[in-house]
Amino acid sequence: MVELLRFRDDEPSESPAVTVDSFGDQSNAGAVRIEPGDDARELLPHLAHVRRVEINFPVFGDGRGYSAARILREAGFEGEIRAVGDVAVDQLAYMRRCGFDAFQPDKAMNDADVEVALSRWDDVYQKTTDGLTPIWALRHGNADV
Amino acid sequence: MYQYDKYDQQMVDTRVEEFRDQTRRRLSGELSEEKFRPLRLMNGLYLQLHAYMLRVAVPYGTLSGAQMKALGDIADKYDRGYGHFTTRQNIQYNWIKLEDAPEILADLAKVEMHAIQTSGNCIRNISSDHFAGAAADEIIDPRPYAELLRQWSSFHPEFSYLPRKFKIAVIASDTDRAAMRLHDIGIQMVRNDAGEIGCAFYVGGGMGRTPMVAPLINAFVPLDELITYSEACLRVYNRHGRRDNKYKARIKILVHEMGKDEYTRQVEEEFTHLKAQGIEPPLAELARIEPYFADPAFKTGIVDEIASDAPDFALWVGRNTVLHKAPGYVSAVISLKPVGGIPGDASADQIRLMGDLATEYSFDECRVMHTQNIVLPHVEKGRLKELYDTLAANGLAAPNLDTIEDIIACPGLDYCSLANARSIPVAQKISERFAGNGKTAALGELKLKISGCINACGHHHAGHIGILGVDKKGVENYQLLLGGSEAQDTSLGKITGPGFDEDGIVDAVEKATDVYLEKREDGERFLDTYRRIGMDPFKEAIYG
Structure with a gap:
């Protein structure tokens, strides 16, 4: 069973995460936690110091965290983005596409299910920051988009 | 029409496999209903009052003959021999078993169809003009x-x-x-x-x-x-x-x-x-x-007249055919609103027949209208009579497009777990009433829409006449609305006053239409008269 699933080579930072509100006053904090109602863009001026952003999913159906992760990646953030909370194997593929590269779910996931979920889709219709070539680019012979 | 390439096909095939796996985990108990629910919903599978309901996407309402026939086959193989066309240009099957759902999706994928995102909190099937092209x-x-x-x-x-x-x-x-x-x-x-x-x-x-x-x-x-x-x-x-x-x-x-x-x-x-x-x-x-949507090879120099004196045919042509951009062609609407029928329902045989007719008469294409009818978009005028004869022989020639009998109705409490009241019996009684009293023709264009709850799947806000079913202390009650429109002059209907029981609402609708027949001026539709004279004369007739 997977407790922390990580797709990064660097050592995990386990320094405690501070809230977005308090982050502005503690710019030495290495980790910050985004709740669904927080504005990820408030972090953008400080991203250089941040090693880990946790994005919390109190309930899996609240999809604001997907936008938060993409906004951070679109701004060039290269640190860890970790999904925590009510995260299940069926959400992994979309979360990876939005820029999450670590997962710490409330309920551990089955390794075999994780493997299947992440290897299932060969292609994608949309361009995100995950580096996958969208189908429209494959169709027009441009694999570098 | 659009055809999948290898990428589109693979996306849909992969989704079938993913859902097969999710269904297996649900049936084995590995996945709770709570976790399975959003996954099945994103594949169009609802749990309704009596069974699962599967909603199949018909992108922008366009279907080939073969796709339509496949929908008929699914109705036979997995449902009770019929399907229900919806106000979102889709089709729903009301009697589905969970364990069959992956197989149905696999059957759909064979004809480049799917049920992806026909439910759930996601971007749903994209709809469009049923006369597009x-x-x-x-x-x-x-x-x-x-x-x-x-x-x-x-x-x-x-x-x-x-x-x-x-x-x-x-x-x-x-x-x-x-x-x-x-x-x-x-x-x-x-x-x-x-x-x-x-x-x-x-x-x-x-x-x-x-x-x-x-x-x-x-x-x-x-x-x-x-x-x-x-x-x-x-x-x-x-x-x-x-x-x-x-x-x-x-x-x-x-x-x-x-x-x-x-x-x-x-x-x-x-x-x-x-x-x-x-x-x-x-x-x-x-x-x-x-190019997938380029005009089909319309013939030129063909007859531009519709030759027949048969009165039934002439009535159907007048009501159910629509001007086409190419000379010699019309768009022909197959009404799924026979008098006393269930709006939008068609039997498996009828669905397959409509698929064959699309191939034979309309360049292999048909459309689902949000008004729950089917369009053959490109029919030669010279072949309309033989098309009509086939439709008439199969219960598909109701001449009532855009009339008071062409009712939009949601499935209502007969099927839907959200509904407060039944919609279908009200639709049936209204179409029977007006077919019986012969007022349909005089009323002309009159869009009547019925929803069985405030979620408004039957578009009651946008009906010239709208009916909303509510639950009043455990009894079904129907509110009447007037003055809505879904067209370019979009407006929202207003409630006339206290609601009615099932027979009372049919009487109230007839009283409202009588006000129109009495007060209308030249060329006015029901909606135009309502907009000119306002609610009061209608209220007086209905409640006075």
Whole structure:
């Protein structure tokens, strides 16, 4: 069973995460936690110091965290983005596409299910920051988009 | 029409395998119903009052003959021999077993169809003008743009857990046949002063318990920014749409509470940001899609007259055929509203027959209308009589397009777990009443729409006459609304007053129509008379 699933080579930072509100006053904090109602863009001026952003999913159906992760990646953030909370194997593929590269779910996931979920889709219709070539680019012979 | 390439096919096939796996985990108990629910919903599978219901996507309402026939076969193989065409241009099957659902999706995938995102808090099937490609008044066929949006919205990683469901319609004429401004996003293809094609974006319309007409937020989005602009609209909604109350979670509430101007400002800001991300498919992709929607090989020099003196046929031609852009052709509407029937229902045999007729008479194409009828878009006038004879022999020739018998009705409490009252029996009684008293012809165009609860799947707000079923202390009660319209003159109906029981509502509808027949002036439809004279004369006749 997977407790922390990580797709990064660097050592995990386990320094405690501070809230977005308090982050502005503690710019030495290495980790910050985004709740669904927080504005990820408030972090953008400080991203250089941040090693880990946790994005919390109190309930899996609240999809604001997907936008938060993409906004951070679109701004060039290269640190860890970790999904925590009510995260299940069926959400992994979309979360990876939005820029999450670590997962710490409330309920551990089955390794075999994780493997299947992440290897299932060969292609994608949309361009995100995950580096996958969208189908429209494959169709027009441009694999570098 | 559009055909899948290897990529589209693989996406759909992969989804079938994914859902097969999810269903297996559910049936084994590994997956709880709570966790399975959003997964099955994103594959169109609802748990209704008596069984599972499967909703199959019909992108922009367009089907080939073979696809239509496959829908008939599914009705036989997995349902009770019929299907129900919906107000979202889709088809639903009401008696599905969970263990069969993956097989049905596999059968659909064989004819380039699916049930992806026909439910759930995600971007739903894209709807369009049912006369697209045939209408004399369109500036361009809207479906290539709908197809581009279909691909973009399918499996969208950021927008699959939105605050609420999200519906997009695309049209390309000033006459609105798709209730465009009653969608979360309504797009009208327009031409600017320079003669270029672009998209006018209307955002924040909808029906449900708080009906709203979408305001225009951008009058011209260039074609090579369509996807990026859509993404910006959705991102602002995903981040800021209300999630504290599901009844206030649709984008119409966000646009209303935030204000159109502030919403637009935020979209423009996000749009500027996203443009730098390079997420827009190249125009070459639109150029790839467009030829699939090119005109079929219309014959030239064919007869442009409809020759028959048979009165039944003449009546059907007058009511159920629509002007076509090509000389010698019409669009023919197959009404699924026989007197006393269930609006939108068709038997497996009828569905297969309509598929055959699409192949034989309409360049292998048919359309599902949001009014729950079927269109054969391109029929030669010279062959209409033989088409009509076949339809008449199979119970498909009801001559009642856009009349009071052409009722939109949701499935209601006969099937739906959300409903408060039945819709179908009311529709049946009204069509029987007016077919019996012979007033249908005199009433002319009269759009009557029935919903069995405030979620408004039967579009009651947008009916010239609308009926809303409610639960009043455990008894079904029906409220009457007048003055709605889903067309380019979009308006929302107003409630006349206290509600009625099932027979009382039929009487009230007849009284309202009698007021119209008495007060109308030359050329006025029911809606025009209502708008001119107002509610009072109707109230007086109904309650006085």
